Amino acid sequence: MTLQYLLLFSCILIVHPFSLPSHQVKLGGGSTIHNKRCRPLRTSSHLPPKLEHLVQDTLDSDRKIVVVTGGVLSGIGKGVTASSMGVLFRAMGYRVTALKIDPYLNVDAGTMSPFEHGEVFVLDDGGETDLDLGNYERFLSVSLTKDSNLSTGKIYQSVIERERVGEYLGKTVQVVPHISDAIQEWILKVAQTPVSRFSKVANDNDDAKDEPPEVCIVELGGTLGDIESMPFVEALRQLQENLGYKNLCFAHVSLVPSLGDPAEQKTKPTQHSVKSMMQLGLRPDFLCCRGKEQLEPSTVSKLSLFTSVPKGAIVSLHDVSNIYRVPLMMIEQNVHSMLAQRLRLGPYEKGVDYSMVEDLTQIEESVVIKDWKKLADSVDEPESECVIGIVGKYIEQGDAYLSVVKALTHASIATKQRLRIEWIEASSLCKDDDGDDAENVSDETAWDRLKLCDGVVVPGGFGSRGMEGKIQTIQYLRENKVPFLGICLGMQATVIEYCRNVVGIKKAHSAEFFDDLVKDEEDAVIFMPEGDRTRLGGTMRLGVRETVLLEGSIARKMYGSEKVMERHRHRYEVNPALVSRLESAGLQFVGRNTDESGQRMEVCELSESTHPYFVASQYHPEFTSRPELPNPLFLGLLQTCKKTAAAKSKATVAN
Numbered sequence: 001m002t003l004q005y006l007l008l009f010s011c012i013l014i015v016h017p018f019s020l021p022s023h024q025v026k027l028g029g030g031s032t033i034h035n036k037r038c039r040p041l042r043t044s045s046h047l048p049p050k051l052e053h054l055v056q057d058t059l060d061s062d063r064k065i066v067v068v069t070g071g072v073l074s075g076i077g078k079g080v081t082a083s084s085m086g087v088l089f090r091a092m093g094y095r096v097t098a099l100k101i102d103p104y105l106n107v108d109a110g111t112m113s114p115f116e117h118g119e120v121f122v123l124d125d126g127g128e129t130d131l132d133l134g135n136y137e138r139f140l141s142v143s144l145t146k147d148s149n150l151s152t153g154k155i156y157q158s159v160i161e162r163e164r165v166g167e168y169l170g171k172t173v174q175v176v177p178h179i180s181d182a183i184q185e186w187i188l189k190v191a192q193t194p195v196s197r198f199s200k201v202a203n204d205n206d207d208a209k210d211e212p213p214e215v216c217i218v219e220l221g222g223t224l225g226d227i228e229s230m231p232f233v234e235a236l237r238q239l240q241e242n243l244g245y246k247n248l249c250f251a252h253v254s255l256v257p258s259l260g261d262p263a264e265q266k267t268k269p270t271q272h273s274v275k276s277m278m279q280l281g282l283r284p285d286f287l288c289c290r291g292k293e294q295l296e297p298s299t300v301s302k303l304s305l306f307t308s309v310p311k312g313a314i315v316s317l318h319d320v321s322n323i324y325r326v327p328l329m330m331i332e333q334n335v336h337s338m339l340a341q342r343l344r345l346g347p348y349e350k351g352v353d354y355s356m357v358e359d360l361t362q363i364e365e366s367v368v369i370k371d372w373k374k375l376a377d378s379v380d381e382p383e384s385e386c387v388i389g390i391v392g393k394y395i396e397q398g399d400a401y402l403s404v405v406k407a408l409t410h411a412s413i414a415t416k417q418r419l420r421i422e423w424i425e426a427s428s429l430c431k432d433d434d435g436d437d438a439e440n441v442s443d444e445t446a447w448d449r450l451k452l453c454d455g456v457v458v459p460g461g462f463g464s465r466g467m468e469g470k471i472q473t474i475q476y477l478r479e480n481k482v483p484f485l486g487i488c489l490g491m492q493a494t495v496i497e498y499c500r501n502v503v504g505i506k507k508a509h510s511a512e513f514f515d516d517l518v519k520d521e522e523d524a525v526i527f528m529p530e531g532d533r534t535r536l537g538g539t540m541r542l543g544v545r546e547t548v549l550l551e552g553s554i555a556r557k558m559y560g561s562e563k564v565m566e567r568h569r570h571r572y573e574v575n576p577a578l579v580s581r582l583e584s585a586g587l588q589f590v591g592r593n594t595d596e597s598g599q600r601m602e603v604c605e606l607s608e609s610t611h612p613y614f615v616a617s618q619y620h621p622e623f624t625s626r627p628e629l630p631n632p633l634f635l636g637l638l639q640t641c642k643k644t645a646a647a648k649s650k651a652t653v654a655n
């Protein structure tokens with residue numbers, strides 16, 4: 001044999017995967033990793049270096065991925081299922097992160113209407129995302145990043161950008177492998193991005209430190225089989241092969257409706273949904289069945305027979321009294337132990353069907369689950385009721401103010417009150433000079449309903465519809481000493497109202513709605529100098545900024561600290577030139593921020609001696625509220641409502 005042949009032969013020995021002992025895997029980069037199972041079909045030599053590196057890092061760090069898919073219909077509860085699984089991992093002591101895949105073409109949710117898509121959730125880093133990310137942050141107690149929301153638009157944009165700079169030079173760029181590889185890279189990158197357990201709001205404790213996660217929950221939006229989610233499905237199939245079976249599992253959320261009298265649980269929709277999932281090359285490890293009642297044993301057997309999912313791994317996610325019961329319901333069905341077994345986390349019993357494992361992990365006594373039980377119980381056993389009015393523009397779309405509702409819920413749980421929300425369309429509250437409804441006459445009960453509220457929130461918003469109604473609402477709340485929290489546009493309306501009715505600038509308004517305000521002083525709210533009027537996507541003042549709170553203020557008392565970090569999403573701000581006049585008239589700007597373009601007004605309030613609770617913030621406090629850690633401004637509102645309601649009922653008894 002010539003020297004050349006010898007060299008070639010030894011090279012083959014080094015790089016060919018079959019030439020290694022069965023428990024070792026060779027990745028193209030040259031290092032050897034130990035992995036008990038055979039390497040996946042798609043050998044490493046076919047992976048582009050970036051992806052290969054990420055796969056290796058995931059394997060080296062023993063990081064696990066749980067993919068949650070949905071079938072039959074949208075809005076079935078994939079988000080809650082996925083975040084509840086996250087709670088189980090947290091309770092087992094793992095640091096968890098999440099990724100939401102939205103197969104639409106928008107690059108992010110920033111330009112989407114709340115009417116169509118519900119609220120835009122804002123992250124610490126200014127990412128404008130799908131509202132599901134809010135659910136993840138609240139359940140997992142983590143602060144996520146922009147990249148935790150992936151859309152078709154984002155992935156195509158990144159691949160096209162790479163193509164333009166010549167990264168794929170000479171190649172035809174295709175959905176498979178280029179888009180599918182980019183999706184896998186994205187998922188693995190998010191899975192390794194350090195996360196803090198709480199937003200920076202929690203300040204300097206250990207949980208606020210960023211560390212790489214151990215588990216990543218990936219939720220695939222939409223319903224399996226949708227045309228637009230195909231590249232993601234294919235990427236997930238390949239990812240399982242690249243990482244190996246033990247490192248990635250699938251949980252499929254489906255519907256089991258009950259029909260007839262007596263009601264019979266129907267398995268066909270789920271059977272079909274699993275069949276189409278399998279046709280796409282994905283096999284569910286867990287079947288999470290949504291329905292009114294708990295799954296009957298006969299339903300479980302039938303589902304198992306037709307889908308090949310082991311009986312134990314068919315999870316009944318029936319209706320419960322409140323959302324906090326979902327992780328508890330999963331624990332009762334031993335989902336945590338099954339997940340741990342399936343993903344070889346903790347003690348692993350070789351050869352045992354993962355769905356037959358005993359409760360290995362005993363998480364019921366963990367702090368996380370104890371807290372969760374307390375939360376669930378206090379929702380079901382309130383001491384009193386509290387009616388909070390939400391006066392806004394997107395009232396018909398229940399999800400448009402989701403985080404505001406959640407933040408109110410957290411504060412109501414903490415103050416042991418049952419929360420009842422009175423939804424009031426702002427444009428129905430607008431009276432013109434003759435006292436007639438000016439903008440909208442459709443809801444004559446609006447003022448009556450407002451007057452029955454214990455407290456009111458005027459949340460953020462865009463556009464002029466309902467603005468006058470909001471301003472008049474705030475005047476009523478101020479004059480009648482009704483507890484009030486204004487958020488973003490709600491704070492801007494507060495300042496306009498005060499300028500008009502207390503300071504005496506009758507035509508005060510916001511530059512958002514009137515470009516031709518006559519005098520500067522009528523510009524109570526101005527366009528921020530660094531804004532961009534032409535490009536609307538991602539150009540607002542976005543994300544977390546520091547606010548310094550004044551000693552002795554209500555806000556400072558509620559937060560208990562001088563500096564707080566809260567999230568923003570706005571283009572306009574209070575006109576700093578008017579601040580001294582407003583302050584001498586009684587509206588105090590107790591929270592300010594100093595950034596590149598000078599001082600920004602962040603929180604304003606009336607003193608406690610003037611009004612029980614009249615607070616408004618330019619930032620959005622709702623985004624950082626957590627079930628275990630309600631946002632202080634919402635807590636202040638609900639505490640005041642409880643106090644004033646108790647005082648009112650005492651007065652009625654005395655009469």
Ligand code: GLN
Nearest residue numbers: 460461488489570571572
């Ligand atoms: N439209 C206002 C602005 O851009 C308020 C925005 C909001 O409420 N999020 O400043």
